[in-house]
Amino acid sequence: MAIAILLWCIAALIGTAVVAVAAARSRHAMRTVYALCFAACGIALSAALFHLAAGGGAAQTLTLPLGLPWLGAWFRLDALAAFFLVIVNLGGAAASLYGLGYGRHEPAPHRVLPFFAAFLAGMNLVVLADDAFTFLLSWEFMSLSSWALVMTHHREPSNLRAAYIYIVMASFGTLALSLAFGLLAGSYVQYGFEAIRAAEHEPLVAAFVLMLVLLGAGSKAGIVPLHVWLPLAHPAAPSHVSALMSGVMTKVAVYGFVRIVFDLRGDPVWWESMVVLGLGGGTAALGILHALMEKDLKRLLAYSTIENIGVIFVSLGLAMAFQANAMQWAAALALTAALFHALNHSFFKSLLFFGAGAVLTATGERDMEKLGGLIHRMPATSFLFLAGCMAISALPPLNGFVSEWLIFQAVLQSPDLLEWGLRIMVPAVGGLLALSAALAAACFVKAFGVTFLGRPRTPAAERAGEADRFSIAAMAVLAALCLLAGVLPGFVIDGLAPVTLALIGESMPVQASLPWLTVVPIAESRSSYNGLLVFLFIAVSASLAVFVIHRFASRALRRAPAWDCGFPNSSPLTQYTAGGFAQPIRRVFGTLAFRAVEHVDMPPPGDTRPARLTVELHDLVWEWLYAPVERAIGFAAVRLNHLQFLTIRQYLTLVFLALVTLLLALAIWS
Amino acid sequence: MVVIPDILVQGAQMALVLLLSPLLTGFVRKVKARLLRSRGASVFQPYRDLLRLMRKEVVLAENASWLFRVTPYMIFAATWVAAALVPTFATGLMFSWTADLIAIVALLGSARFFLALAGMDVGTSFGGIGSSREVMIASLAEPAMLLIIFTLALLAGATQLSTIAAFMASPEVGLRVSLGMALVALVMVAIAENARIPVDNPATHLELTMVHEAMVLEYSGRHLAMIEFSASLKLLLYVSLIACLFAPWNLAGSGAGPASYAVGAGAYIGKLAAAGVLLALFETATAKMRVFRVPQFLGAALMLGLLATLLLFVSRSL
Numbered sequence: 001m002a003i004a005i006l007l008w009c010i011a012a013l014i015g016t017a018v019v020a021v022a023a024a025r026s027r028h029a030m031r032t033v034y035a036l037c038f039a040a041c042g043i044a045l046s047a048a049l050f051h052l053a054a055g056g057g058a059a060q061t062l063t064l065p066l067g068l069p070w071l072g073a074w075f076r077l078d079a080l081a082a083f084f085l086v087i088v089n090l091g092g093a094a095a096s097l098y099g100l101g102y103g104r105h106e107p108a109p110h111r112v113l114p115f116f117a118a119f120l121a122g123m124n125l126v127v128l129a130d131d132a133f134t135f136l137l138s139w140e141f142m143s144l145s146s147w148a149l150v151m152t153h154h155r156e157p158s159n160l161r162a163a164y165i166y167i168v169m170a171s172f173g174t175l176a177l178s179l180a181f182g183l184l185a186g187s188y189v190q191y192g193f194e195a196i197r198a199a200e201h202e203p204l205v206a207a208f209v210l211m212l213v214l215l216g217a218g219s220k221a222g223i224v225p226l227h228v229w230l231p232l233a234h235p236a237a238p239s240h241v242s243a244l245m246s247g248v249m250t251k252v253a254v255y256g257f258v259r260i261v262f263d264l265r266g267d268p269v270w271w272e273s274m275v276v277l278g279l280g281g282g283t284a285a286l287g288i289l290h291a292l293m294e295k296d297l298k299r300l301l302a303y304s305t306i307e308n309i310g311v312i313f314v315s316l317g318l319a320m321a322f323q324a325n326a327m328q329w330a331a332a333l334a335l336t337a338a339l340f341h342a343l344n345h346s347f348f349k350s351l352l353f354f355g356a357g358a359v360l361t362a363t364g365e366r367d368m369e370k371l372g373g374l375i376h377r378m379p380a381t382s383f384l385f386l387a388g389c390m391a392i393s394a395l396p397p398l399n400g401f402v403s404e405w406l407i408f409q410a411v412l413q414s415p416d417l418l419e420w421g422l423r424i425m426v427p428a429v430g431g432l433l434a435l436s437a438a439l440a441a442a443c444f445v446k447a448f449g450v451t452f453l454g455r456p457r458t459p460a461a462e463r464a465g466e467a468d469r470f471s472i473a474a475m476a477v478l479a480a481l482c483l484l485a486g487v488l489p490g491f492v493i494d495g496l497a498p499v500t501l502a503l504i505g506e507s508m509p510v511q512a513s514l515p516w517l518t519v520v521p522i523a524e525s526r527s528s529y530n531g532l533l534v535f536l537f538i539a540v541s542a543s544l545a546v547f548v549i550h551r552f553a554s555r556a557l558r559r560a561p562a563w564d565c566g567f568p569n570s571s572p573l574t575q576y577t578a579g580g581f582a583q584p585i586r587r588v589f590g591t592l593a594f595r596a597v598e599h600v601d602m603p604p605p606g607d608t609r610p611a612r613l614t615v616e617l618h619d620l621v622w623e624w625l626y627a628p629v630e631r632a633i634g635f636a637a638v639r640l641n642h643l644q645f646l647t648i649r650q651y652l653t654l655v656f657l658a659l660v661t662l663l664l665a666l667a668i669w670s
Numbered sequence: 671m672v673v674i675p676d677i678l679v680q681g682a683q684m685a686l687v688l689l690l691s692p693l694l695t696g697f698v699r700k701v702k703a704r705l706l707r708s709r710g711a712s713v714f715q716p717y718r719d720l721l722r723l724m725r726k727e728v729v730l731a732e733n734a735s736w737l738f739r740v741t742p743y744m745i746f747a748a749t750w751v752a753a754a755l756v757p758t759f760a761t762g763l764m765f766s767w768t769a770d771l772i773a774i775v776a777l778l779g780s781a782r783f784f785l786a787l788a789g790m791d792v793g794t795s796f797g798g799i800g801s802s803r804e805v806m807i808a809s810l811a812e813p814a815m816l817l818i819i820f821t822l823a824l825l826a827g828a829t830q831l832s833t834i835a836a837f838m839a840s841p842e843v844g845l846r847v848s849l850g851m852a853l854v855a856l857v858m859v860a861i862a863e864n865a866r867i868p869v870d871n872p873a874t875h876l877e878l879t880m881v882h883e884a885m886v887l888e889y890s891g892r893h894l895a896m897i898e899f900s901a902s903l904k905l906l907l908y909v910s911l912i913a914c915l916f917a918p919w920n921l922a923g924s925g926a927g928p929a930s931y932a933v934g935a936g937a938y939i940g941k942l943a944a945a946g947v948l949l950a951l952f953e954t955a956t957a958k959m960r961v962f963r964v965p966q967f968l969g970a971a972l973m974l975g976l977l978a979t980l981l982l983f984v985s986r987s988l
Contacts (some may be wrong), residue, residue, distance in 0.1 A: 274843070376735060395783055427820060
């Protein structure tokens with residue numbers, strides 16, 4: 001049984017974590033732990049893939065006598081869980097493979113190894129859980145183990161702050177989720193998912209549940225305005241853990257949302273989808289604008305994760321809107337697009353974080369403005385990173401394009417919606433999506449161009465060497481998957497059919513049997529896309545052009561100094577920097593999104609002081625939402641501090657007064 | 671065998687766009703020169719330029735990487751494939767279902783992605799300035815283009831170009847506000863995408879205002895030939911796109927006889943000539959904008975596209 005195999009894999013991961021605590025300082029610990037994680041994830045991946053390929057099959061359940069004594073721990077493997085287990089374990093296997101090489105540069109392996117295995121186990125458990133108690137326990141386990149990984153390099157003050165904000169937001173999210181399950185359990189206090197699914201939920205309760213899930217799962221996924229911890233915490237961890245957090249853990253959060261909203265809660269109401277659409281669109285646009293302003297490579301990637309989560313939530317919102325209007329086939333299209341994008345994002349975001357980790361190992365730098373020219377020194381890494389950049393920028397024929405294309409196709413089904421609010425909102429959100437896709441391309445031109453192209457800006461960048469073979473293998477596997485999922489998307493869409501069938505009762509038409517493996521969401525006369533042929537056409541016409549020109553025209557080549565309009569400057573500092581590259585876009589969007597102000601300090605003639613240009617950017621979400629809360633808590637804490645320094649008489653009076661007040665309140669209330 | 675004529679038509683289309691694109695560029699230059707009362711170079715000059723460049727040796731900057739050498743061919747391939755998928759003289763081409771309008775725009779996006787990277791490869795400040803401005807322009811032009819596609823797709827019920835063209839040629843279209851807005855927005859996007867005046871000046875060199883030319887400054891020889899060729903192809907693509915969407919007359923349907931193909935080809939050349947004259951007139955009559963005025967220009971296109979889409983969501987008859 002697949003579920004038993006999966007639980008054994010999880011047990012193996014937990015066992016690895018426990019053993020790693022004891023043995024982390026020994027010489028072979030690093031290799032053994034990563035190899036064991038790789039094997040466990042690999043087996044779990046095959047089990048999940050097998051379950052999904054067998055048509056989703058019947059859901060398998062298993063109860064273990066753990067947890068609450070009268071409940072036990074329930075586990076269930078259905079199509080949705082199997083799909084997300086594929087994401088989790090593929091990312092986990094790739095990260096373990098990468099860790100085999102990357103881990104050698106880790107100064108404190110005992111702070112990474114136990115928690116790495118535990119983190120993988122936690123994510124698997126969340127997806128398999130079939131009762132609220134197990135779900136919440138695994139969720140918290142996942143949060144805490146990832147928090148410990150963020151704390152790996154805890155001597156740096158910025159990491160401490162990141163970990164602190166993360167733990168606060170994670171606790172808040174779990175609180176919201178537990179309240180959501182409390183509401184779902186109802187007055188009969190049924191925590192099993194089976195019972196929750198069968199029960200009828202009042203519309204008001206269902207709406208509250210949605211809001212709480214948006215707070216709980218949304219804060220883990222990184223929805224604006226709950227995203228503040230993400231760009232701090234994801235980059236602070238070691239790079240393979242960053243890849244797991246960005247590429248995989250955010251997907252577990254998406255799983256939580258889909259499980260509760262589409263499976264447990266019952267049918268959505270139309271206005272609820274507007275909330276999700278609005279949040280998704282805003283998240284996508286704001287996330288990618290932040291990424292564009294960033295010069296730290298790993299923080300840029302973290303912000304781009306926020307953008308992609310926004311894209312996924314827009315698609316989920318569309319699915320909810322269609323479902324509320326009983327347009328099941330369109331809902332199936334939107335849900336397929338959302339899940340496909342989740343899968344794609346786990347591929348390319350892990351790949352990009354691995355690349356950033358390789359750069360960090362080779363140069364010790366995360367600041368792009370101190371890098372440059374790495375394409376000459378790290379050819380394999382830069383090629384694979386470029387593949388990731390192309391995929392995330394939604395360029396055909398790679399995978400990012402296919403899922404965004406499907407989302408646009410879903411947007412185009414929306415004029416049939418009945419509600420006016422939705423009809424006006426959907427095209428606006430579609431425009432926001434198009435804007436974020438274009439900005440994402442700009443952002444990754446910047447990321448690749450400044451880091452890997454041009455001339456090295458510092459000696460560290462000049463001395464960089466190629467990454468080790470494990471890291472390159474992990475990146476190569478993910479890059480190949482990006483290409484495969486882009487060229488043969490029909491198989492992925494067909495693999496998702498049992499998932500949408502179970503959640504919505506409808507699935508997209510079968511794709512794999514179409515001629516030339518074309519993707520046709522509705523009908524061929526309406527829209528179709530064939531990644532395979534586009535890839536072949538580009539390859540053939542490019543090779544044709546190369547052949548014709550080299551054969552019949554000229555193949556002579558001479559190296560010479562750069563031209564640069566006749567005034568080449570030998571200093572590499574004259575190259576465009578990350579900030580300079582984003583300046584035109586900052587001028588266009590910055591005043592609105594960041595209240596950007598430029599201060600020019602121009603000394604008068606005769607003064608030898610250098611002229612200075614400083615840019616002031618504001619994180620409005622932090623300043624308007626979090627800073628006031630922080631101030632209020634600080635204010636209350638300072639005031640309440642007086643209570644610690646009272647005399648015994650005053651304490652006794654206080655206790656007496658409290659007693660009288662409570663008794664009075666009780667008397668009046670009853 | 672039904673397949674062979676289909677392959678022939680598709681092949682003819684691919685060859686046609688390749689052969690005609692330098693001619694269109696030359697024609698626009700010629701008309702512009704005549705409007706300025708100079709004689710101008712022959713309309714066949716771009717062919718000669720391309721051949722000359724192809725035969726010359728490449729002078730490659732010392733710091734240039736493999737990406738810099740691969741990019742011209744990638745751009746050429748992506749643009750050619752995109753151009754081959756836009757109906758020029760006939761709809762329902764054999765491979766028209768390979769990519770819809772969204773995918774065609776995304777293919778051009780791929781080409782731009784590589785060009786912008788190539789601009790940064792050598793590590794000169796001119797290359798950087800070009801790439802940085804190009805992505806700024808693209809970040810506004812691409813969403814505008816997608817909103818235009820939304821408008822057309824909502825009307826025709828498809829994003830497939832052949833279906834949209836057939837719908838636009840049918841009598842049920844009528845005059846619509848949203849179509850007018852989409853046309854204006856599409857022309858604005860086409861001007862920006864092809865680096866024409868007032869957004870960019872294809873004839874300028876050594877000016878701080880240039881965008882496209884700054885990116886390709888380090889290119890020479892056959893690489894430069896490929897890039898110039900791709901630029902011509904892209905201009906032809908946008909003209910064909912506007913023609914097949916807003917002037918879909920005399921397009922031969924799938925399975926038509928040779929006579930209607932001939933009529934279609936004749937009409938297509940007429941449309942190209944008309945578009946060339948209009949473009950030259952417009953370029954002669956306007957001046958180039960400052961770079962930071964371009965966002966306003968493209969923002970207007972974006973808003974027009976959004977408005978056109980919204981109108982359709984509000985009422986199917988507008």
